[in-house]
Amino acid sequence: MRIETGVNLQDCNTFGLPAVAATLVHIEEAADVRRVVDHPELGRSPKFILGGGSNIVFTRDLAATVLKVEIRGLRIVEERADAVIVEAGAGERWHDLVAWTLDQGLGGLENLALIPGTVGAAPVQNIGAYGLELADRFDSLDAVDLVSGRAITLDRMRCRFGYRDSVFKQDLAGKSVITRVRLRLPRPWRPVLEYLDLQRKCEDAGFIEGRLPSARQVFDWVCEIRRAKLPDPAVIGNAGSFFKNPVVTPEQCRDIIARDPHLVHYPMADGQFKLAAGWLIDACGWKGKSVGAAGVYERQALVLVNRGGARGGEVMTLARAIQESVYGRFGIRLEPEPIVI
Incomplete structure (x- = not known):
C-alpha cells in the first residue's frame, strides 16, 4: 500500500x-x-x-x-464444454483484457473493444456497446467491504445489473472495492451482429448468411467504428458517451415520431423503445457548440469534450444546457452517464 x-x-x-x-x-x-x-x-x-x-x-x-x-493480473480460471471463465484484476485496462482474450483464441468480448476505463469499473457501470453488455458475459466478482474489511463474492444476480446500472451505483455505492472480475465466454462462440453499423461492415466485407466473421474481425470493425465516431482521450479530454440513451414507452415514441419522423429509435424486448441520445442532442443543434472550454464533439453529439483547460463546472453548465434544450423540444430528460463529483 x-x-x-x-x-x-x-x-x-x-x-x-x-x-x-x-x-x-x-x-x-x-x-x-x-x-x-x-x-x-x-x-x-x-x-x-x-x-x-x-x-x-x-x-x-x-x-x-x-x-x-491498480490490481493487475489476467488468467484463464476454468475451461468447460459450454464456456471459458477468465479472471482479471480490477486495475487492468478493459481494452487490454478484450485484446488478451482474443490472443488466447477466446471470443465473446469483441463488441466491447476500446471502451475506456478499468476492469473493476466495468461492472459498476454495466458497460455496453454494439449490442452487448457486460452483464451478458458476467460470471462473478470479488470485492472487499470498506467497513468490515471482509472479502465478498457476488454473482450476476447479486450485482443487480440494469442499463448502465448495478448494485454498486445503488446499495453498495462507495461501500466496497471491486478487486477481481470473472467473465464467462460462451462456447460455441457466435458473433453479435445486431447493431446496424456491424451489419453494414458485414455486407461491405462480403459476408452473407451462413458465412460469419471471426471474433478478431468483429473486434477490428468495432475499433474502426469507435475511432471514426469517438475522440481519443489521449488527444482530447472526454468521458465517452456523456448521456444515457433514454428509454420511453411506445406512446411516447409514437408522439415524438409524429413530430420528428427521423427519430433514431430501437425496440426493446419489453416493448419499450430506446432513443439515440446523440440524435436528440444533434437535432437541438448542439454538435460543435461550446461553453467556455467545454464543448460538444463535432463528430458525435453524445460526447462532451475538454477543448483545453476546461473545469468541471464548465462541463456541467454545458450538460445542463443540453438537458434543458432536449427536454424543451422532445419532453425527454437526459441522464448523465458519468459520476459527478
Missing part, C-alpha cells in the same frame, strides 16, 4: 479536469483495502474509489481518501 498527499488528479481522469486529492492510496492487492480499513486515520475517513477515471467529472477537490485501484 502506497500513500500520497496533495495529489493533482488531472492525469487520473480522461476528461483532464483539475482536482486535488488530499490523500491518495494506491491499491495494488486486495489486502491493501483491508489495511486501509484497519488504518487508525484512513479507516475513519470517507472513501472515494478511483479506477481509470473514464467515467468521472470532477467539479471540486476531494477531501475523501481516494483509493486508486
Whole structure:
C-alpha cells in the first residue's frame, strides 16, 4: 500500500479536469483495502474509489481518501464444454483484457473493444456497446467491504445489473472495492451482429448468411467504428458517451415520431423503445457548440469534450444546457452517464 498527499488528479481522469486529492492510496492487492480499513486515520475517513477515471467529472477537490485501484493480473480460471471463465484484476485496462482474450483464441468480448476505463469499473457501470453488455458475459466478482474489511463474492444476480446500472451505483455505492472480475465466454462462440453499423461492415466485407466473421474481425470493425465516431482521450479530454440513451414507452415514441419522423429509435424486448441520445442532442443543434472550454464533439453529439483547460463546472453548465434544450423540444430528460463529483 502506497500513500500520497496533495495529489493533482488531472492525469487520473480522461476528461483532464483539475482536482486535488488530499490523500491518495494506491491499491495494488486486495489486502491493501483491508489495511486501509484497519488504518487508525484512513479507516475513519470517507472513501472515494478511483479506477481509470473514464467515467468521472470532477467539479471540486476531494477531501475523501481516494483509493486508486491498480490490481493487475489476467488468467484463464476454468475451461468447460459450454464456456471459458477468465479472471482479471480490477486495475487492468478493459481494452487490454478484450485484446488478451482474443490472443488466447477466446471470443465473446469483441463488441466491447476500446471502451475506456478499468476492469473493476466495468461492472459498476454495466458497460455496453454494439449490442452487448457486460452483464451478458458476467460470471462473478470479488470485492472487499470498506467497513468490515471482509472479502465478498457476488454473482450476476447479486450485482443487480440494469442499463448502465448495478448494485454498486445503488446499495453498495462507495461501500466496497471491486478487486477481481470473472467473465464467462460462451462456447460455441457466435458473433453479435445486431447493431446496424456491424451489419453494414458485414455486407461491405462480403459476408452473407451462413458465412460469419471471426471474433478478431468483429473486434477490428468495432475499433474502426469507435475511432471514426469517438475522440481519443489521449488527444482530447472526454468521458465517452456523456448521456444515457433514454428509454420511453411506445406512446411516447409514437408522439415524438409524429413530430420528428427521423427519430433514431430501437425496440426493446419489453416493448419499450430506446432513443439515440446523440440524435436528440444533434437535432437541438448542439454538435460543435461550446461553453467556455467545454464543448460538444463535432463528430458525435453524445460526447462532451475538454477543448483545453476546461473545469468541471464548465462541463456541467454545458450538460445542463443540453438537458434543458432536449427536454424543451422532445419532453425527454437526459441522464448523465458519468459520476459527478
